[in-house]
Structure formats: C-alpha cells, structure tokens
Amino acid sequence: MRIFPNTKWMGHQLIFFKDIDSSNDTAKSFIQLGKNLSCGSVIIANKQNKGRGRFQRIWHSPASVNLYFSILIKPELDQKNWPQMTFPMSLGILEATQKYSKDVHLKWPNDILVQGKKICGILLELEKDWVIVGVGYNVNQKEFQAGLHLPATSLFLETGKQIDRFRILLEILQHIEKWYEYFCKHGFESIREIWIEKSHLLQRGIVLTDGRHVTVTGLNDDGSLCYMGEDYKKGALYSSDEICSWL
Numbered sequence: 001m002r003i004f005p006n007t008k009w010m011g012h013q014l015i016f017f018k019d020i021d022s023s024n025d026t027a028k029s030f031i032q033l034g035k036n037l038s039c040g041s042v043i044i045a046n047k048q049n050k051g052r053g054r055f056q057r058i059w060h061s062p063a064s065v066n067l068y069f070s071i072l073i074k075p076e077l078d079q080k081n082w083p084q085m086t087f088p089m090s091l092g093i094l095e096a097t098q099k100y101s102k103d104v105h106l107k108w109p110n111d112i113l114v115q116g117k118k119i120c121g122i123l124l125e126l127e128k129d130w131v132i133v134g135v136g137y138n139v140n141q142k143e144f145q146a147g148l149h150l151p152a153t154s155l156f157l158e159t160g161k162q163i164d165r166f167r168i169l170l171e172i173l174q175h176i177e178k179w180y181e182y183f184c185k186h187g188f189e190s191i192r193e194i195w196i197e198k199s200h201l202l203q204r205g206i207v208l209t210d211g212r213h214v215t216v217t218g219l220n221d222d223g224s225l226c227y228m229g230e231d232y233k234k235g236a237l238y239s240s241d242e243i244c245s246w247l
C-alpha cells in the first residue's frame with residue numbers, strides 16, 4: 001500500500017518504525033545526528049515502549065491499534081511564537097475528528113475530547129531549530145485502564161467501527177497543514193477566537209491548585225489562559241498542572 005498525503009509539504013517524508021521507545025525521542029536523535037529531514041517529516045511508531053505524555057506521564061502505546069507519531073517542523077516564525085503552534089495543530093486534529101463525531105472539543109492547552117473524553121494528546125517539544133509535534137491518537141483501542149488522568153475514548157468506541165489508522169493519519173496531516181499555514185500567515189490572533197469557540201473554555205469555573213475558585217475569560221496572546229478571580233483580580237495560567245479541577 002502506498003501512503004502519501006494530499007498535501008503541499010506536510011508528511012511527504014513518512015518514516016515508519018515497528019517498535020521504538022518514543023517517536024519524539026527518535027525525532028530528537030535524528031535532529032541531533034543531523035539527518036537529512038524535510039520540514040513536515042513524520043516519524044510513526046506502530047508501538048512505543050516508553051511513550052511519554054506531558055508532565056512525564058506515561059502514554060500507553062500498545063501495538064497496531066492507535067496512532068503515535070511526531071511531526072518535525074522547522075518554523076519560519078519568531079521563536080517566541082513556537083509554543084503557540086499547539087493551537088493550529090489541535091485545530092487540525094479537531095477538524096479531522098469531526099468527520100467521525102459531532103461532539104468534538106478542544107481542552108486547553110493541547111487535548112482533543114470526544115463526548116468529553118480524551119481521544120488525542122499533543123506533546124510539543126523543541127530541539128535545536130525544530131519543533132517536534134508528538135501526537136497520540138486513540139483509533140481502534142477497545143478498552144482503557146482505570147486511573148488515567150482523564151477518561152479516554154477512541155474512534156472505535158465512538159463509532160463502533162474499525163478505522164484505518166493510516167487513513168485518519170493522512171486526514172490529520174492535511175488539516176494540520178492547512179491550519180499551520182493559516183497560523184503562519186495571519187498569526188495567533190487570527191485563530192484565537194476560533195480555538196476558543198471550539199474549546200470547553202469560556203466562562204468555565206476552575207479550581208486552582210492553591211484552592212482559589214476562578215472563572216476563565218479567554219486566551220492571552222502567548223496562549224496562556226486568562227481568568228478572573230472572585231475578587232475580580234485577573235490572572236494567567238501557563239500550565240494545566242496549575243488547575244485542580246474544572247467545574
């Protein structure tokens with residue numbers, strides 16, 4: 001089977017591995033070794049032995065059921081804007097997922113939820129002048145272990161159908177290319193409201209880890225979450241581990 005996305009540049013170099021520790025780590029070592037990589041190359045693992053999530057959480061990566069991949073992008077953007085890249089990436093994945101479910105939302109800063117359950121997580125890492133966009137997407141997994149950070153789901157559990165992993169991969173790459181190009185051309189401001197509209201964010205109450213109850217009011221220019229406290233004081237959150245729970 002020939003796998004090639006219908007894109008301008010994204011995913012034109014697809015590198016498959018049967019069994020690796022982590023596609024993000026493989027991407028990092030390729031960059032360190034100075035391998036000849038084009039912008040938009042994708043490293044795909046059939047299985048990961050040490051799949052990593054954010055905050056050093058384990059990303060369980062059983063063989064042959066889900067998608068585990070890392071996109072290598074050499075941004076032509078000011079480095080201060082690199083962390084914002086998570087927003088066009090998640091918008092692309094959301095759009096690809098909407099073909100399979102109507103109830104898809106974004107969870108700040110980089111999760112995709114279907115019916116309120118996590119179907120995909122993104123781990124953005126920097127290495128030299130590259131951004132590595134690691135994506136774990138649950139496609140055909142039928143059961144998830146108890147005690148996960150968030151309840152999880154898969155396309156199979158949502159649709160009752162086995163989905164071809166490579167088909168959804170190519171769809172995701174197409175949508176990501178579109179949103180990434182839009183973001184590069186028009187800036188974060190151009191996608192901020194679209195992202196917020198697709199998110200679970202606005203006017204939600206949250207409890208912070210320091211016990212305060214606050215209300216989310218939007219996203220700041222740097223992608224941080226802005227909130228208003230009960231005392232009407234404004235503040236910003238830079239990491240979801242500052243959030244104890246969503247109300």
Ligand code: BTN
Pocket residue numbers: 021022023024025048050051052053054055057059067068069070111120121122123134135136137
């Ligand atoms: C998260 O939700 O915490 C992010 C999960 C990211 C998992 C993906 S799977 C492919 C890539 N390789 C890794 O080790 N992690 C990311």
